[in-house]
Amino acid sequence: MTEQDTDRQSVRASTEIVLVIGAGTMGRGIAQAVAEAGHPTLLFDADQRNLEHGLAVLETAWERAVQKGKLASSDARAARTRLQPAQGLDEAAAAAIVIEAIFEDPEIKVTLFRELDAIVPESALLASNTSSISITRLAAAVKAPGSFLGLHFFNPVPVLPLVEVVRGLRTDEATVNRALGFVRGLGKTPVVVNDSPGFVVNRVLLPMINEAVLCLAEGVAGKEAIDEVMKLGASHPLGPLALADLIGLDVCLDIMRTLHRDLGDDKYRPAPLLARMVDAGKLGRKGGEGFYRYDR
Numbered sequence: 001m002t003e004q005d006t007d008r009q010s011v012r013a014s015t016e017i018v019l020v021i022g023a024g025t026m027g028r029g030i031a032q033a034v035a036e037a038g039h040p041t042l043l044f045d046a047d048q049r050n051l052e053h054g055l056a057v058l059e060t061a062w063e064r065a066v067q068k069g070k071l072a073s074s075d076a077r078a079a080r081t082r083l084q085p086a087q088g089l090d091e092a093a094a095a096a097i098v099i100e101a102i103f104e105d106p107e108i109k110v111t112l113f114r115e116l117d118a119i120v121p122e123s124a125l126l127a128s129n130t131s132s133i134s135i136t137r138l139a140a141a142v143k144a145p146g147s148f149l150g151l152h153f154f155n156p157v158p159v160l161p162l163v164e165v166v167r168g169l170r171t172d173e174a175t176v177n178r179a180l181g182f183v184r185g186l187g188k189t190p191v192v193v194n195d196s197p198g199f200v201v202n203r204v205l206l207p208m209i210n211e212a213v214l215c216l217a218e219g220v221a222g223k224e225a226i227d228e229v230m231k232l233g234a235s236h237p238l239g240p241l242a243l244a245d246l247i248g249l250d251v252c253l254d255i256m257r258t259l260h261r262d263l264g265d266d267k268y269r270p271a272p273l274l275a276r277m278v279d280a281g282k283l284g285r286k287g288g289e290g291f292y293r294y295d296r
């Protein structure tokens with residue numbers, strides 16, 4: 001039996017409640033993976049409509065997975081039963097693990113963690129799914145920064161196997177080990193990295209996307225051509241502009257701004273076209289239009 005099989009078995013036997021905060025693109029994907037792995041799962045969002053929408057999207061995802069034969073209907077039913085909406089943050093009092101996936105804004109996240117700190121049990125593991133904000137900075141908002149770390153899932157969560165496990169300056173080794181077991185139990189592959197702006201994936205990926213936007217703005221090539229060359233010439237499954245639409249152009253812009261500000265190097269300057277598109281409300285797939293148009 002592999003280490004991963006053992007972790008999965010122990011998760012199935014576990015009754016650790018996992019609270020996921022934010023029912024947007026990432027939060028609902030994380031909640032899906034966590035519920036499917038056997039954890040009682042609570043999903044909370046400050047916006048009731050977003051919570052209801054997130055739950056409806058999950059319902060459809062489970063129906064489709066069953067129709068396509070990817071999930072047994074009994075497993076889908078069990079996962080659906082395990083996932084419950086949380087009516088308020090006070091439900092964090094029952095959580096063993098909290099995963100935050102709200103807007104990529106340090107002030108909003110710090111405020112949430114301060115609030116959570118007064119509610120969660122002392123033994124709780126606190127994690128942020130931030131793409132680029134310093135884990136060490138977020139951890140400073142809580143009394144026990146040793147129990148705080150980054151769990152950086154990738155979009156779409158049910159499909160992509162990687163979770164960057166981000167060790168902040170004050171994260172305890174026991175917390176890292178607990179997180180490794182939890183992530184393996186979800187059937188994902190954890191890779192431990194140290195806290196630094198953008199960690200590894202976004203530090204490498206986002207400047208490439210930003211460069212593709214600059215190429216588009218400068219007229220080096222059209223959007224389809226830029227995406228085509230990167231698919232055929234670099235073996236990328238998706239071109240950088242289509243990938244930006246998938247991630248969300250607002251999320252891409254936030255990450256570039258963080259890299260620029262926190263690393264202090266102008267090579268991370270966000271492409272002005274990216275900022276203009278966000279100003280225009282063209283946020284990518286989630287809004288129906290980004291570099292491409294999507295049927296909603």
Ligand SMILES: NC(=O)c1ccc[n+]([C@@H]2O[C@H](COP(=O)([O-])OP(=O)(O)OC[C@H]3O[C@@H](n4cnc5c(N)ncnc54)[C@H](O)[C@@H]3O)[C@@H](O)[C@H]2O)c1
Binds near residue numbers: 021045047105
């Ligand atoms: N989109 C991606 O591809 C991706 C990938 C990896 C990590 N991330 C990170 O995951 C996080 C979430 O990103 P997303 O794309 O899911 O965002 P999103 O905009 O789709 O969803 C965010 C949700 O958080 C809710 N929210 C905001 N403030 C809240 C609060 N104080 N309390 C409770 N709920 C609140 C919003 O109502 C919204 O439903 C961000 O930190 C982002 O950087 C995103």
